[in-house]
Amino acid sequence: MGWPTELVLVRHAESEGNVLTAEQRGSLAVPSHSFQLTARGREQARITGAYLRERYPQGFDTYYCSHYHRVQETMRILFPDARIYEDPRLAEGSRGIFSELTAAEIAERYPHEEARKQKEGHYDFRPIGGENWPDVELRIHSFLGTLARDCEGDRVLIVVHGFWLHLFRRLVERFSVAQCVESYAREGVANASVTRYRGELVNGHSRLVRVELGTVPWHGQV
Numbered sequence: 001m002g003w004p005t006e007l008v009l010v011r012h013a014e015s016e017g018n019v020l021t022a023e024q025r026g027s028l029a030v031p032s033h034s035f036q037l038t039a040r041g042r043e044q045a046r047i048t049g050a051y052l053r054e055r056y057p058q059g060f061d062t063y064y065c066s067h068y069h070r071v072q073e074t075m076r077i078l079f080p081d082a083r084i085y086e087d088p089r090l091a092e093g094s095r096g097i098f099s100e101l102t103a104a105e106i107a108e109r110y111p112h113e114e115a116r117k118q119k120e121g122h123y124d125f126r127p128i129g130g131e132n133w134p135d136v137e138l139r140i141h142s143f144l145g146t147l148a149r150d151c152e153g154d155r156v157l158i159v160v161h162g163f164w165l166h167l168f169r170r171l172v173e174r175f176s177v178a179q180c181v182e183s184y185a186r187e188g189v190a191n192a193s194v195t196r197y198r199g200e201l202v203n204g205h206s207r208l209v210r211v212e213l214g215t216v217p218w219h220g221q222v
Contacts, residue, residue, distance in 0.1 A: 002152040002206045003199030008060070009158050009165060010048060010078065013192040014041030015070040026102040032092070033068045041070075044192035044218045045077035051217035052078060052157070052194070061154035066090035071159040074192065078159070087146075089139040092161035096130025122181050133167060133180075140168050153199075162188060165195065172197065172208050189214040 017025055017035040025032070037045065053059075063082040065071040068091060075084055097106055097113070106113055110128060117125045126132035147156065160168070166187070170180040189195065196212040 003148060003208050004062075004151045004154045004156040004197075005199050006056075006060075006155040007147070007158070007197040007199070007208060008052070008056075008156070009160050009168070009195045009197075010052075010074065011162050011165060011189050011191055011193050011195075012037075012041075012068075012071045012074040012159055013045040013048070013077070014038050015191075017070075018191060022098070023102050026098075026100060026105070032095075032099050035068075035070050037070055037073050040222055041074075041191060042077060043222050045074045047218040047221055048192040048194065049078035056155065059155075060157040062151055062156045063158075064090060064156065065159040066092070066161070068092065068161070071161065075157075075159045079157070082157075087143065089143045090158065090160060090164065091139075093133070093136040093163050093167075094127075094130040096127035098127050098130065100129075122184065123177050136164065136167050137171060140164070140171055144171070162191075165189060169195075169210075173210060190216045190219075192216070192218060 015035040015037050017032060018041075019038060020028075059079060059082070062085060063075060063079060064085050064087055065075050067086050067088055071090075072084065072086075075082060097110065101109070113128065117127070123133045126135065166180070166184060169175065170177075175183075194212060194215045194217065195210070197208040197210050200207055200209045202209065
């Protein structure tokens with residue numbers, strides 16, 4: 001088994017969740033997976049789509065995204081005629097009660113949860129009803145096996161979530177856990193930005209090698 005010759009990952013365009021505070025998101029009646037793109041996000045996706053179609057006029061062999069509305073909406077703007085493979089392993093990490101309740105509601109119902117979060121740290125903390133970072137990495141490990149098995153030699157486009165992409169980079173580029181936690185806030189990628197990997201032989205082994213990180217085609221235009 002090998003890797004795709006080209007693996008392009010695009011973070012979804014700006015959604016309504018991106019322009020709200022955590023407190024505001026916790027007050028919404030709609031769940032995170034139903035957030036829609038903003039008007040600005042749709043314009044970001046349009047510009048990024050033109051950027052990709054210019055560089056890949058033949059398109060891609062395979063198109064993946066999660067079942068979340070914001071990534072599917074982004075993909076349909078990028079490549080309207082794409083046959084999308086929907087894979088729940090690509091979903092954003094679930095924050096459990098921290099996505100569904102306000103800070104005041106969490107403090108009232110689960111008074112020890114914030115202290116437990118601080119004690120266990122970003123990587124190990126699993127919120128009630130949610131996932132910790134290793135849980136998401138297990139999904140990514142599984143998906144990497146699918147890429148190697150089913151997409152060897154292909155051109156693959158995936159519309160992803162920002163946190164998911166951070167952990168994907170840790171596994172593929174072999175960051176330590178400490179490096180991953182330290183760089184989490186510092187190395188976020190913009191909405192509708194482009195990150196690329198190529199399948200290459202490195203010391204006799206097939207590897208995914210990053211060749212582009214977080215290019216923002218819409219910068220200065222939106």
